[in-house]
Amino acid sequence: QAVVTQEPSLAVSPGGTITLTCACSTGAVTSAYYPSWFQQKPGQAPRALIYSASDKYSWTPARFSGSLLGGKAALTLSGVQPEDEAEYYCLLSCGGAWVFGGGTKLTVL
């Protein structure tokens, strides 16, 4: 099955902006890959943030946004808060199945 790649770790200062990316081994990520993004904090089940590349759930904070950028799916956090420190996973439909990326550990310094 396809491999989905994310940055293993990133760091950002409170109030800053950061972009996480998600690539698929089968080729450039498009809307047909139905990119989703999830946040997971220790000891908790994942929480959905973004679906269909850029659509938000009713509970998604406004500072989170999704996009397609340079052949990858992207999650941008603008005005990062300390509570945003977490693991972030992308999910793509590539190669005929759903595939998660390995996750990005976001540290808020």
Place this chain on the structure above:
Amino acid sequence: EVQLVESGGGLVQPGGSVRLSCAASGFIYSSYWMHWIRQAPGKGLVWVSDIDSDGSRTRYADSVKSRFTISRDNAKNTLYLQMNGLRVEDTAVYYCVRGLIAVTGLGDYWGQGSLVTVSS
């Protein structure tokens, strides 16, 4: 309120079998695709399997194909995962996850997870 409650996990020996159940409530269960997703201790999320709303279509990750079987009972609002030929590497928390409606996607609601430990 949407609720997904998994049960059936526990300790099982390599080569053994376990059936996980997921009781769904708070939504029209028969209208939704459903998924199983797992997470090994300290590791990332892995999609395992999905099933369409009436149970006629199923898909599996390569790592579990021919060993795991997903099914559902829409009369009982329950999702199942029959896991046979278990391996140590199947040790994980297994999450029951709802698919999205009207769009392709999944994961707006997750269960709390059920831990399956495969060990001798």
